Amino acid sequence: MGFLKKLFRFRSRAVVQQLPSGSIAVDREGNVVTSTVSSAYSRDLLRAIGRDVLALFHEAREAQIPLAEVNIHFVSLHITARELRGGAVIFLFPQTALSPLPT
C-alpha cells in the first residue's frame, strides 16, 4: 500500500517564474548599475537581459546601423532599451490581457 506515494514523493512542483517589471541601467560592461525591479527577481537574469540588450546595440553598430533605441516584444514581456554612453537604460513591461496593444 502507498507505493504510488513513494513513486511521486520526489516529483518537484513546477515553479512559476515572475516577470520583471521596472527599469534598470547597465554600464558598457553589462553590469547593473541601478534598478527599480523588485529585489525578489533574480540578479543573474537581470544581468542576462542587460548583456543581451547591449549585444543587440553592439551588433547593430557592427552592421553600420547604429540604433538609439531597441524594442523587444515577447508575448508576455516588452523590453525597451535606450542607448546611453555605451551602456543602456532598459524598461521592462510585463504584458497582461488588458495591456494596451503592442507598438
Next chain:
Amino acid sequence: METRHKILVLDDDADWLKLSSEMLTHLPSKPEIRTVASGARALALMETEPFRLLICDLKMPRIDGLQVLAIVRRRFPELRTVVLSALEDEEFRSRAYALGVDLFWLKTEMQRNLQMYLDCLESLLGRENDGGFRGIQSKSLMDIIQMECLSRSSTVLRLTRGALVAKLWIQDGELIDAEAEGTRGETAFRRILAWKSGTFENLPAEPNREHTITKSVNALLLESAQAMDETANPVEPESVEEAGHRKTIWKLALLTRENAEFVVAVPAEGQGEVEALGTQSVQPLADWTRRAVEVARRLGEHIEAGPLSHLGGHNLERQMLVLPREDKSFLLGWPPNVEAGPLLEKSKKLVASWDS
C-alpha cells in the same frame, strides 16, 4: 413572460471576469450573466442550468479552453460559443473555428471594437435555434460565398489571412460590397478570391451599406474562376526570367505604396538566399537580423517571457522592425515619421502580401 437568456463567462482571471460581466450588462436584451473561473466548474454548471451562450478564454490551467469547447460541442450542441482570448495566433483561431465556435474575438481588440463585440453577442443571443451545422473546414471561399448567397443570407463575412483582413457585405443573398487591401468593390472581391487559405467569421448584417457591386455574384465568381484558370495555365508560357522580373516590379510597387524604405527577407541559415529590395547593404542587414533574432529568442527562453513576437529599433534616420517566422525573418526599414502603432500593422501586411 419573456425569459432572459443566460450567458456563462469562463475565465481564470478574476479581474477579467468582473470587467466582462460589467461589459455584458450593456447588452440590449439584458441577459443574466454567470461567471466561473475553471473549466470543470463551467461544465458542472452547464449540466444543471440551461445557458444560451458560453464565452470562454483559451489559456487556462488544468482544463484549457479548447478542451472545454470540445466537450461542450459534444454535450451541448445547441449552445452558442464565443472564444475571447489574448492569444493572437492564427492557429488557435483556426482550431477554435474547427471546433464550431460562433465567434473568436481578441481581448486586445476589445478596447477598439467593444460596440461591435456587443453587437455580435446580441446577434448570437437573438438568433433562433433553428439547427444547422457549424465548424466548416476545408471549404473554398467560393463555396462559402455561394452558400451564403444561395441561402439568401444577410451578413458580413470577415475574412482573415495572416495580417490581411477583408470583408464581404451580403444582403438578402446579393453581394453588395467588398473591401480588401485598400480596395473596394469588384477589385477587392477579385483580390479576396485569390487568397488560397484563411479563416472567416460572420458578423451582423449592415443593411445600409453602400452598394459598390452591381454584377451578380455568380457572374463575378465565373469571371474570377476563368481568370484563375488562365493564370494557372497560361496560353504562352512565360520564361522564368520574365516571371522573376514581373515579381520584382510588383514587390517594388508594394514597397512604394506602403511607403517602406526597404525589405530584407532572411531565410534560416543554409535554407535559401537572402532576398532584398530598397537597400544596398543586404548582407550586413541580413547578418544583423539573424543575430538579433537569435539573441532575442535565447533571452526569451532564458527569462521565460514567451515566444518572440517582433523586435525593432530606431535612430534619427529610420525605424527598423524585425518580424521573425519559422522559415524566415523579415527586416523592414521605415522612415522615422511613421507612428509606432501602425508600423507593426503595416509591416505585417507588407510581409503577408510579400509572400502571397
